[in-house]
Amino acid sequence: NYLVEDIVGENTWKIRVQYISMYYAKEMMSRVSxxxxxxxxxxxxxxxxxxxxxxxxxxxxxxxxxxxxSEKGHNVIEEEYFDIEEPLYGLVESCFSGKSYKDxxxxxxxxxxxxxxxxxSMLLINCLNxxxx
Numbered sequence: 001n002y003l004v005e006d007i008v009g010e011n012t013w014k015i016r017v018q019y020i021s022m023y024y025a026k027e028m029m030s031r032v033s034x035x036x037x038x039x040x041x042x043x044x045x046x047x048x049x050x051x052x053x054x055x056x057x058x059x060x061x062x063x064x065x066x067x068x069x070s071e072k073g074h075n076v077i078e079e080e081y082f083d084i085e086e087p088l089y090g091l092v093e094s095c096f097s098g099k100s101y102k103d104x105x106x107x108x109x110x111x112x113x114x115x116x117x118x119x120x121s122m123l124l125i126n127c128l129n130x131x132x133x
Contacts, residue, residue, distance in 0.1 A: 012088055019108055029049060053108075055111070
């Protein structure tokens, strides 16, 4: 949320890093909730995941991860959305039913901050009860 946002300018590499980070953060949170016996942790994670924008698209993730606009020999970018002037040339619009690049980027950031908030709430350490080294 902070390093990429503050260091990287507005370019398509930024959305790649943020989307892939968001995608795998959700995956890892799901795994934690499946493997814990703590019902409070499970509920917090479930509530968080349920409130995320539904922008988890494996085809889009694959294109970002592999720097390719094709899948199994077929173009992922639909002809109606292809535009050389658009960031990612219409990939966002093709994978998310016409959603704009700007709207997707905003939803990615909201998801990242929501997951961060939940994770921070579970990882807080009460310093009053920590013994000095």
